[in-house]
Amino acid sequence: MKHTLLIFVSAVLLSACTNNAKEDAAIKQQAIVAVKDSLKLDSFKRAEVKKQEDQKVAARVNEEKRMLLLSERNEAASAPAPREYSEQAVPAKKKGWSxxxxxxxxGAGAGALGGVLIDKKDGRGAIIGGVVGAGTGYLIGRDKDRKSGRVQPKN
Structure with missing residues (x-):
């Protein structure tokens, strides 16, 4: 009888201590999903407000352009006719270094520095490095100028 009572009490104690971890995890997961959904809705609302503001700005810009064009037309209509020998279109000069x-x-600076570090005899390395670096830098820069359209490529 003692063994039966001991087994019964043990069974009752074990059943009373059930773990609700799965239910807790499910509740936490639902809360996370709810928070993510609310964040998505909030971001959609912000995006909609931003889109409406952009449309208002675009409408205002278009209205200003239209008014500017109308004022230019009115000025052009009241201006005297241009002379026959008016200025020809002169292409804009490119400013700055190529x-x-x-x-x-x-390249010259880097080559000179490299030459001094490699050959430490009376600046000989600096001169050689500077010349080689300048030539290499020029060739690389000339290629960039051709690609950008500053210099016409050879045919």
């Missing part, structure tokens, strides 16, 4: 010039200067 990529070839930049490459030559950078």
């Amino acid at each position: 990529a070839a010039a930049k490459g030559a200067v950078i």
Whole structure:
């Protein structure tokens, strides 16, 4: 009888201590999904507001362009006719250093520095490195100029 009572009490204690981890995990998962859904809705609302603001700005810009065009037409209609010998279209000069010039200067500096570090005899390495670096930098920069359209490629 003692063994039966001991087994019965053990069974009752074990059944009373059931683990609800699966239910807790399911509840946490549902809460995470709910939070993610609310964040998505919030981001959609923000995106919609941003889109409406962009449309308003675009409409305002279009209206300003239209008004500018109308004012230019009115000014052109009231302006006297242009003379026959008016200025011809002159292409705009490209300002600043070309990529070839930049490459030559950078290459000369890097080559001179490398030459000094490699050959430490009376600047001989600096001169040789500078010349080689300048030439290499020029060639690389000239290629960039051709690709950008600053210099016409050879046919």
